[in-house]
Amino acid sequence: MIAGGNAMMLLCLKFKSMKRTLFTLTLSLLIALTACTKKDAIKPVSPTPISSETTIIELNNREVYYNSGALAIDVTQDGRYDLVVGTQLVGDPLYQVDKLQFLVTSSFHTNLAVNRFEQSPVLNHADAITAHNMQPYEWYNASEIQLMQRSNFVNGDVRWDGLWLQRTRKYLPFQAVKADGVYTGWLELTTDYNRQSVIVHRAGIHKQPNTTIYAGL
Structure with a gap:
């Protein structure tokens, strides 16, 4: 009877040992799977590559504000300025208001997409x-468009307006006109009325004439 009891005890101990081993293996497997899941969850997303057909001009987040001086950009890199980002202060005595305008101006050989406003x-x-024309916008050379405007009234009121008011990393389309056709491009801008400035990030222009380009790519 004692020998039989010892045998039963040994069997129980072996069974418990097997359960502990199985539990340890299961726990290890769960830890491994969890680690894999966490690794997959924090895997960084690769940025969208720039098209090999686009020439990028880094403008180093240049900030343009009143009295900072305008930023003239030679996108085509031919020694001539294509675009100018700057400000202009205009007094309106009729309505007794001073207007600080944030503008983009194109050269004679550079087109901007402009609507009737x-x-x-x-x-x-x-x-x-x-x-081609991007309705309701049409391409015009030697153009000046207003990004945003601050109006200071004589009674102390201040009002901001403009289609480009408070935009973050958006794209202004343009075309550079050359003898073999038009080269489409974009200018990446941020407008900030709190800082009262326009931040010019970079520009891109297609390497081939008369070809569609995609903003930021």
């Missing part, structure tokens, strides 16, 4: 910019 579209990342 002298505005240019606010494009999102990957929006298409074509060599």
